[in-house]
Amino acid sequence: MSERPIARALLSVSDKTGLIDFARALSDLGVALVSTGGTAKAIADAGLEVQDVSDLTGFPEMMDGRVKTLHPKVHGGLLAIRGDAGHEASMADHAIAPIDLLVVNLYPFEAALARKAEFDDMVENIDVGGPAMIRGASKNHAFVTVVVEPADYGAVISEMEAHGGATTAALRRRLAAKAFSRTAAYDAAIGTWLSGVAGETTPAFRALGGTLAQGLRYGENPHQQAAFYRSAELRPGVATATQLQGKELSYNNINDTDAAYELVGEFDPKRTAACVIVKHANPCGVAEGASLAEAYEKALACDPVSAFGGIVALNRRLDAEAARKIVEIFTEVIIAPDADEDARAIVAAKKNLRLLVAGDLPDPRAKGLSIKTVAGGFLVQSRDDAVVDDRELTVVTKRAPTEQELADLRFAFRVAKHVKSNAIVYARNGATVGVGAGQMSRVDSARIAARKAGDAAEAAGLSEPLTRGSVVASDAFFPFADGLDAAIEAGATAVIQPGGSMRDDEVIARADAAGLAMVFTGVRHFRH
Structure with a gap:
């Protein structure tokens, strides 16, 4: 039978x-309430009749509450198959009463x-007892x-109310699926934390967990399903973040906004906007x-x-002028990070x-x-937490960069870290x-960047790009001097790159010949 009546419920919650x-609605429907600790007290204080789980099991809570529901009278009541002769006999022999509804949220x-x-x-x-009961x-769930x-x-x-005090199989199945996913996400958080504490970078088992933030209309394309x-x-x-206004975020909005905010986080708001x-x-x-x-105009x-149609990320509180x-x-x-009241009012005029x-x-x-997912598995790596401001740059050319060039080199390398490779x-x-x-050839990336600079200069009415x-910053080394040649042709005067190519000497010689300053960072920022 798909409908199962609820006569007895066990409630044990940290989130009340x-x-x-x-509990009152259950009681009004004739459901007997069993509960634990603080949950039982809250229900009793509300004037509702409730049996403490200690009275059910015959054992007090012990070990600072670590042991209270790990008992056959609890788990037998949850796991017994109704109508099974052997299970029914065991319940009768050991005075185990069925539990038809379990309400638990975890520590x-x-x-x-x-x-x-x-x-x-x-x-x-x-939590130990909670996941076990769940x-x-x-x-x-055929019965509970x-x-x-x-x-x-x-x-x-x-x-x-619609089914005479019973629930349907469809609801029980949906709730059971959610319950298993909840304990999986809970254990994933614990496992990830404890692996980190133990210094385990490649644990034998890697669990991922999350909580639904938002169902999305579709993914990158309309035929793809998606959620956040x-x-x-x-x-x-x-x-x-809190969304103050505007249309619902799409999959692409979330992806692009994350990219923008991660990059703007590279810029210390105490130093500069x-x-x-x-x-x-x-x-x-x-x-x-x-x-x-x-900063926005530049x-x-x-x-x-x-x-x-782009995404704008800022490292300080949005003000009216911006x-x-x-x-x-x-x-x-x-x-x-925030927005003042005047800025909020200005943006509110653009309802979408x-x-x-x-x-x-x-x-x-x-x-x-x-x-990152791949067919049949996923790749896991540590976040790229290298910051150019923490690096000691090595000057490899005859000419060292000027103070202004050095500031711009550091700036450019911060940005290159967040540009898809080749960058x-x-x-x-x-x-x-x-x-x-995102080009297959680094020289193509250099040429495209220069061409776009020319287009922007033309749009602004400037005589030269x-x-x-x-x-110029490169996220990885120049494998050949042709990429550097493109930058020289574009008019760059200084270069920042990781170094480490077999042809570094050739690239350095080309920079010296053109009078460029070049520094090596010793760290690469591939982003695929």
């Missing part, structure tokens, strides 16, 4: 949102992780309804300035054509423009994981003036 209303381990709790506190926030009830979050209380009560999940990492960005404009996950304009408005000048300039052209998303405030910037030096970035006076991304007198 909606608990009393739910807040993820919250402890987010607040960076001490080790002992983290361990005490690892898994038992979920396995036996399991609820792991308050959002499902309403659905359970609605079904019981939050992990336990809680890195400042799209996943932590910075703006990043991203299109199709690549920056089409990046700049520093005395104000956000100045970033926009790099490639105003690509900036149309907001007025940004809304002058069609923009999909603005993301910043999404405005996100993330509260903080992502730390480019923070440890973390990067994950070439021309910069001048704290702003990109040409970006070449801004690559004249610029510096």
Whole structure:
């Protein structure tokens, strides 16, 4: 029979949102309530009749609450197959009563992780009895309804009211699937944390977990299904941001906004204002300035054509001056740590423009994981946390860069780290003036960046491209001197690159012959 009546429920929750209303609704439907510790007290204080689990099992909670539900009278009541003669006999022999509804949400381990709790506190926030009960009830979902979050209380009560106190197989199956996924995500967070504490970089088992943040209309293309999940990492960005206004974010919006905000996080807001404009996950304009408005204007000048319909990321609180300039052209998303009231009002006039405030910037030096799926598996690597400002640059040419060139070289290399490989970035006076991304040949990236700089100069009515007198950054070494030749032809005066090619001497000699300054970073920034 697909419908199973609920006569007895066990409730044990750390999140007591909606608990009393739910317990009262169950009681009104004639359901006997069993509960634990603080949950039982809350239900009793509300004037509802409830049996403490200690009275059910005949054992008190012990070991600071570590042992309370790990008992045959609990697990037998959850796992017994109704109608099975052997199971029914065991229940009768040992005075085990069936439990038809389990309501459990787990100790807040993820919250402890987010607040960076001490080790002992983290361990005490690892739930044992909860996952065991959830898994038992979920396995036996043919007979038992399991609820792991308050959002499902309403659905359970609605079904019981519609079906004479029973739930349907469809609801029980859906809730069981959610319950198994919940315990998997919970264990994934614990396993990832403990592996990190133990210094285990390649654990034998790698579990991934997340919580649904948003169902999406489609993926990169309309025929693809998609959803957005939050992990336990809680890195400042799209996943932590509050959307103040605008249309629902799309898959591509989220992907591009993440790319923009990760790049703008490279720029210390205490040192300078910075703006990043991203299109199709690549920056089409990046700049520093005395104000956000100045930084935005300089970033926009790099490639105003690509900036149309792009994502704008800022490293400081959005102010009215910057907001007025940004809304002058069609923009999909603005993301910043915060936005003042005047800026919010200006953006509000563009009802479809999404405005996100993330509260903080992502730390480019923070440890973390990067994950990419492949057929039959996935690749895991540590996040690229190398920051050029922490590197001691090696001058390899006869001429050393000037102070201004050196500042621009560091700027350009920060940007190149976030451009799809092969990446070439021309910069001048704290702003990109040409970006070449995602080409199979590095020389092609150099030429494309120079061509786009020429297009931008022509649109601005300038007599020559801004690559004249610029510096150039390459995310990896120049395998041949032809890539450098393209940069020389574009008018670059200084170069920053990782070095490490078999032909480094040839490339250095070509730079010396052209009077360029060149520095090596010793670190590569491939981004595929």
